[in-house]
Amino acid sequence: MTDDFILEMRGITKDFPGVRALDNVDFKVRRGEIHCLVGENGSGKSTMMKILSGFYPYGEYEGTIIFDGKEQRFRNIHDSESVGIVTIYQELALIPELTVYENIFLGHEIKRGRFIDWNETIKKAKDMLLHLKPDLDPSRKVKDLGVGHQQIVEIAKALSKNVKLLILDEPTSSLNEDDSENLLRIIRELKKKGITSILISHKLKEVVEVADTITVLRDGKMVGRLEKREEFTEANIVKYMVGREIEDIYPKRKKREFGEKIFEVKNWKAYDTSLNRYVVKDANFYVRRGEIVGIAGLMGAGRTELALSLFGNAKDYIVEGEMYFDGQRCNFRSPSEAIKAGFAYLSEDRKVTGLILDFDVRTNITLAGLKQLKKGLFVNDNEEIIVAERFKESLRIKTPSIEQKVMNLSGGNQQKVSIGKWLFVKPKLLILDEPTRGIDVGAKYEIYTLMNRLVEEEGMSIIMISSELPEVLGMSDRVYVMAGGKIVGELSREEATQEKIMHMAVDY
Known part of the structure; x- marks a missing residue:
C-alpha cells in the first residue's frame, strides 16, 4: 500500500x-x-x-x-x-x-x-x-x-x-x-x-x-x-x-428466581388511523418482577408501536384488549398516567423524543419527576441539584457540570441522561427501546451492567426492544419475537439463538 x-x-x-x-x-x-x-x-x-x-x-x-x-x-x-x-x-x-x-x-x-x-x-x-x-x-x-x-x-x-x-x-x-x-x-x-x-x-x-x-x-x-x-x-x-480488555461485553448474570407477573397484556391491538391499518395485532405477553424480557424483530415489525400503545398511547392509536399492571387492570390514557403508576419508556430516538437538547443535564434528569421536587408552587433548586449530581455520579455521566447543555454531550452520555430521567421517577417497569443505538462498546457495557443491577438489586422489570440480536441474546431472560404487528414466538434464554429468532421474524 x-x-x-x-x-x-x-x-x-x-x-x-x-x-x-x-x-x-x-x-x-x-x-x-x-x-x-x-x-x-x-x-x-x-x-x-x-x-x-x-x-x-x-x-x-x-x-x-x-x-x-x-x-x-x-x-x-x-x-x-x-x-x-x-x-x-x-x-x-x-x-x-x-x-x-x-x-x-x-x-x-x-x-x-x-x-x-x-x-x-x-x-x-x-x-x-x-x-x-x-x-x-x-x-x-x-x-x-x-x-x-x-x-x-x-x-x-x-x-x-x-x-x-x-x-x-x-x-x-x-x-x-x-x-x-x-x-x-x-x-x-x-x-x-x-x-x-x-x-x-x-x-x-x-x-x-x-x-x-x-x-x-x-x-x-x-x-x-x-x-x-x-x-x-x-x-x-x-x-x-x-484502555482495557473487555472479555465479555455482556456482564455475567446471577441465577435467580423471578417474582410474580407484574405486567400482562391479552389480545392487545392498536389501530393507526393515519395509516388505516393495525400496527399491533392480538399481542399476548407478560413480564415477571425482576425479569428482562427482550422483544426482537425486523424493522417495521411493530415493536415501538406496541410500546407506545401501552405507555399512555402517545400516538393516539385506537386500542383494544386487556392490560394488567401491578395486579390492577388498567388502560393508561396518557404517558403521565403511566408514569404515575410506575411505568416508564425510554424512547428509541433520544434526540427527538427522549431529551430536550437545548436544556441542561440537571433539567433533563428531573423533568419527568418535577412534582417530587416542588415546594409549594416552585421547584426546590437545591433538591434538584442534589438529584442531578447523584445521577451524574451513579451513571458516570461525563460532563463538565450538570449545567452543561445536553446537546454538547456525546451520544452515550445523552443516553445516560435519558436513563437517569426515568430512574428518578422510580419505575416498577421500564421499557428500553434500542437502549444502545449509536453508542460505543464501553458505554454499552455500563448500560448492560446498570440493567442487571436494576433487576437484581432493585427488583425492577425491564422490556428491552433491540434490533441487535447479540444484545437480545446476551441480556434477555426471555425473548418475544414480533413480525407484521404480531407476537409470533416466545423463547427462553436457553432456547434462544439468532437462527431461531430470524426464522420466526421472517416466516410468520
Whole structure:
C-alpha cells in the first residue's frame, strides 16, 4: 500500500467550555482507502470530522489541514465541499417533501440560462442511482422512502458534488441488516472508482469487514492506528478504545428466581388511523418482577408501536384488549398516567423524543419527576441539584457540570441522561427501546451492567426492544419475537439463538 495521503490533519486541538475535545491529534488518510475512525462516545471523532468539514471554521481550533497536497483553511461547509470533501451525518439532511432528484441536486441545481433544467436533472439523477440502487425511482418523495434508501439518496447527493473524500458518520446505526450490507457494498464500489471514505462506526464487525486502516481515538487523543496487514480483531480494537480488555461485553448474570407477573397484556391491538391499518395485532405477553424480557424483530415489525400503545398511547392509536399492571387492570390514557403508576419508556430516538437538547443535564434528569421536587408552587433548586449530581455520579455521566447543555454531550452520555430521567421517577417497569443505538462498546457495557443491577438489586422489570440480536441474546431472560404487528414466538434464554429468532421474524 503506497503512502499517497489525500488528507493529513496535524496537531489538531479543539476546546469547548470546560473540556478539551481534541488534544494534538495527528490523522492521515491514504488516497482511495476506506479508513475507519473508532472510539468511545466523547472520544472526539465527530468533533474532528466537523473541523474537517468546515462546521468548526479555521480559527476555532489549533493545527493544520492538508488536503490533496494543499493547506486548507475552511471557513464553512461550502468551502470543504468545493474541494471535494462531503459529509453524510447520522441525522440525514434531506427535505422529506421534495423528490429524490430535487434532493440530490439541492443547492447546486442544473440550470439552462436562468432556469432549472428538470429534464437534465432527472436524467443525471437516474445515471447516479444506476450504480447505487437501479430500482429507486428518482421521482419519489423522500418522505416515502425507508432509511436505507434515504442513505443512498445522500450518497448520490455527495457524488453529484464531485466528491473526493466521503465522510460517513454512523451510516448504518438506523439500518437493518440487509440495508447495512447494501451500504457497505456501495462504499466498496466507490473505493473501486477512486473515492476515499472515512467511516465512523460503533459496529466493530462492520469496521473489521471493510476497513483498510483503523484510527482509534480515546479522550481526545489518537491512541492507535491499525493497518489491514496487522489482522484486525474486535478484541484488539476494544482494548485501544477503552484502555482495557473487555472479555465479555455482556456482564455475567446471577441465577435467580423471578417474582410474580407484574405486567400482562391479552389480545392487545392498536389501530393507526393515519395509516388505516393495525400496527399491533392480538399481542399476548407478560413480564415477571425482576425479569428482562427482550422483544426482537425486523424493522417495521411493530415493536415501538406496541410500546407506545401501552405507555399512555402517545400516538393516539385506537386500542383494544386487556392490560394488567401491578395486579390492577388498567388502560393508561396518557404517558403521565403511566408514569404515575410506575411505568416508564425510554424512547428509541433520544434526540427527538427522549431529551430536550437545548436544556441542561440537571433539567433533563428531573423533568419527568418535577412534582417530587416542588415546594409549594416552585421547584426546590437545591433538591434538584442534589438529584442531578447523584445521577451524574451513579451513571458516570461525563460532563463538565450538570449545567452543561445536553446537546454538547456525546451520544452515550445523552443516553445516560435519558436513563437517569426515568430512574428518578422510580419505575416498577421500564421499557428500553434500542437502549444502545449509536453508542460505543464501553458505554454499552455500563448500560448492560446498570440493567442487571436494576433487576437484581432493585427488583425492577425491564422490556428491552433491540434490533441487535447479540444484545437480545446476551441480556434477555426471555425473548418475544414480533413480525407484521404480531407476537409470533416466545423463547427462553436457553432456547434462544439468532437462527431461531430470524426464522420466526421472517416466516410468520
